[in-house]
Amino acid sequence: MVAMTELIFVRHGEINANVDRRWHGSTDSELNSQGTTQALKVGRYFGEKNSGISKIYSSPLKRTLNTAQAIGNHLGITPETHVGLREYGIGVLEDTPYESLGADHQFFEKIAADHSYAPDQGESLSGVCDRFTQALLQIKQRHPEERVVIVSHGAAMAIAFAKILTGSPFPFSDYHMSNTGVTHLDWYAEPVIRDFDNINHLQ
Numbered sequence: 001m002v003a004m005t006e007l008i009f010v011r012h013g014e015i016n017a018n019v020d021r022r023w024h025g026s027t028d029s030e031l032n033s034q035g036t037t038q039a040l041k042v043g044r045y046f047g048e049k050n051s052g053i054s055k056i057y058s059s060p061l062k063r064t065l066n067t068a069q070a071i072g073n074h075l076g077i078t079p080e081t082h083v084g085l086r087e088y089g090i091g092v093l094e095d096t097p098y099e100s101l102g103a104d105h106q107f108f109e110k111i112a113a114d115h116s117y118a119p120d121q122g123e124s125l126s127g128v129c130d131r132f133t134q135a136l137l138q139i140k141q142r143h144p145e146e147r148v149v150i151v152s153h154g155a156a157m158a159i160a161f162a163k164i165l166t167g168s169p170f171p172f173s174d175y176h177m178s179n180t181g182v183t184h185l186d187w188y189a190e191p192v193i194r195d196f197d198n199i200n201h202l203q
Contacts, residue, residue, distance in 0.1 A: 005140045006147045007185045008053070010071065011154055011177040012063040013038040018179060021098045025122070025155070026089030028061050035063065035179060038202060039070035042180040045201035046149070047074030057139060058151040059085040067180065068151040079151070084135025087153035091122025112170050125159065129169040132160045140187055157183075164191050 013035030017024040031039060046053070053075055058068035060081040068079035090096075093105060101107040110117045111125045118124040132152075139148060154176050161175035161183075162168060177183060181197035 004145060005143055005187045007136065007139070007187060007191075008147065008149045009157055009177070009183040009185065010042060010067065010149060010151045011157065011179055011181050012059075012061075012067040012151060013042075014179040015063050017095070022095050023090060023093065023098060023101060025087040025094060025153075026061075026091075027094050029063050031063050031066050036066075038180040039067040041201045042067065042182065043070035043072075043074045045182070046071045052147050053077065053149055054146040055080065055139075055143060056149040056151065057082045057085060059083075059087065059153060059156075061086060061153075064151045064153065068149070071149060071151065082135055082139070084131045084138070085150060085152045086156065088125075088128045088155040088159065089123050091119040093119045093122065115169065125169050128156055129159050129163050132156050133163060136160065161193065165193065 013031045015024065015029040015035055016032050017027070017029055056068050056072050056075070056077050056079040058064045058079045058081050060083060065079065065081065072079050093101060093107060096105065115126040116124045118127065139150070155172070157177060158172040158175040159169045162170065162172040177197045178199050180202065181199050183193060183197055184195045186192050186194060
């Protein structure tokens with residue numbers, strides 16, 4: 001029988017760029033007051049509902065690490081950073097409003113047409129997909145038959161989910177999670193996503 005690893009994905013709490021609808025990939029933003037509250041709530045949720053977790057991995061960016069630490073405080077686990085879990089960095093286009101990315105830069109058209117396209121000083125869609133899925137494989141191999149929390153970012157996780165579920169990293173908009181949304185993935189020989197983007201802890 002193939003061993004199962006359960007990966008529990010959490011998106012970071014809210015940052016001001018989320019409210020303003022600006023792309024912060026490699027930009028190292030802090031949680032805003034709402035995001036800090038969300039992180040505390042998702043931390044309590046894990047303390048109450050999710051026993052048996054052995055490890056927490058986080059993107060090294062502050063918004064994810066602070067969210068991961070809020071979870072770790074309730075589980076008695078110190079998060080470990082993993083560079084492969086960082087957000088999709090778009091170089092010179094960082095901090096651009098989403099509307100302008102589409103209308104003025106044709107960013108979404110370009111990444112749809114060519115998964116290897118990368119803005120100056122930024123990453124390609126395929127590059128993000130490869131590094132993120134490699135990080136997941138590495139974590140799975142380290143933790144057979146364990147429950148592991150992964151705290152990461154909206155675009156990077158959506159790209160990985162799209163690849164896992166459809167075989168292609170684009171389009172990925174259907175798999176975008178809410179701030180502190182929780183998604184469970186059961187990984188036997190093949191990964192299966194269940195309970196996608198649960199935000200009951202915010203109600």
